[in-house]
Amino acid sequence: xxxxxxxxxxxxxxxxxxxxxxxxxxxxxxxxxxxxxxxxxxxxxxxxxxxxxxxxxxxxxxxxxxxxxxxxxxxxxxxxxxxxxxxxxxxxxxxxxxxxxxxxxxxxxxxxxxxxxxxxxxxxxxxxxxxxxxxxxxxxxxxxxxxxxxxxxxxxxxxxxxxxxxxxxxxxxxxxxxxxxxxxxxxxxxxxxxxxxxxxxxxxxxxxxxxxxxxxxxxxxxxxxxxxxxxxxxxxxx
Ligand code: SF4
Numbered sequence: 001x002x003x004x005x006x007x008x009x010x011x012x013x014x015x016x017x018x019x020x021x022x023x024x025x026x027x028x029x030x031x032x033x034x035x036x037x038x039x040x041x042x043x044x045x046x047x048x049x050x051x052x053x054x055x056x057x058x059x060x061x062x063x064x065x066x067x068x069x070x071x072x073x074x075x076x077x078x079x080x081x082x083x084x085x086x087x088x089x090x091x092x093x094x095x096x097x098x099x100x101x102x103x104x105x106x107x108x109x110x111x112x113x114x115x116x117x118x119x120x121x122x123x124x125x126x127x128x129x130x131x132x133x134x135x136x137x138x139x140x141x142x143x144x145x146x147x148x149x150x151x152x153x154x155x156x157x158x159x160x161x162x163x164x165x166x167x168x169x170x171x172x173x174x175x176x177x178x179x180x181x182x183x184x185x186x187x188x189x190x191x192x193x194x195x196x197x198x199x200x201x202x203x204x205x206x207x208x209x210x211x212x213x214x215x216x217x218x219x220x221x222x223x224x225x226x227x228x229x230x231x232x233x234x235x236x237x238x
Contacts, residue, residue: 005197006078006183015176018128021140023165026128029142031161034154035125041109042149043124046100050074052092055174056230058118059090065113069093069103072225072236076206078186080195083205084224086233088182092118119171125149126168182228189233 004010042048051074054062062069070090078086094100104112111117125144132138156164190197209223226233 005199006187008180008183008187011176011179011183014130015173015180017130018169018172018176021128021169023162023169025140026142026165026168027161030126030164031156033143033146034152034156035143036151036154036156038149038151039109040149041101041105043145044102044105044109044111044121046094048145048148049124051094052102052118052120053088053175054090054092054118055120055171055178056089058120059229061116062092062113062118065116066103071238072227076209076225077182078197079202079205079223080190080197081201082223083208084226085205085209086186086189086226086228088179088228090227090229119167119174123168123171126164128168128172181231185228185231 225236
């Protein structure tokens with residue numbers, strides 16, 4: 001087993017890079033894009049975004065609104081040798097319609113919890129995130145779904161650009177802190193409980209879980225999902 005199977009050093013490194021990043025490049029880039037939301041609400045659907053991941057403050061705030069609106073992050077980050085899953089946090093449930101709309105999107109395509117919406121919803125479609133391009137070159141990405149939604153080439157004032165930078169960088173740092181805390185916690189939890197994470201087995205467990213998920217589920221045979229929240233694992237019960 002590697003010493004860093006939970007990739008803690010990767011997340012610490014990303015955080016260092018993020019904290020040393022100058023806002024200039026981001027601001028120039030998003031100013032050039034000149035995006036404004038046209039309220040198409042596509043970003044609030046599974047068709048455009050896989051899931052809405054919640055940071056811990058989001059989870060606690062949203063639980064007060066509707067305790068049945070969240071479920072474990074579908075990324076199923078880790079598993080133990082018994083096939084139980086351990087995930088970094090909760091996500092918002094979606095409706096059963098074709099678009100897989102967020103549970104809080106109303107029939108007029110408006111957010112029912114707008115003032116209390118998750119931080120990622122306040123930030124999207126902006127991001128400050130490193131990932132490889134089609135040729136494998138890793139670089140900063142600042143905008144999601146270019147051309148798929150909204151209006152472009154519009155004027156954004158200096159004040160607006162600065163506000164976008166401030167909230168986006170806050171989200172990204174909060175997110176990385178959350179991942180680092182989760183990964184440190186699970187490392188210790190696995191060590192203390194004689195549990196093992198094996199990447200190859202994990203891929204098999206995920207495949208098996210996803211293939212069974214929608215077909216005549218026998219819940220009693222399903223793996224347990226443990227969700228990291230406020231420095232402990234919560235056992236998820238549907
Ligand atoms: S919480 Fe609101 S803004 Fe966020 S995805 Fe759901 S409907 Fe959209």
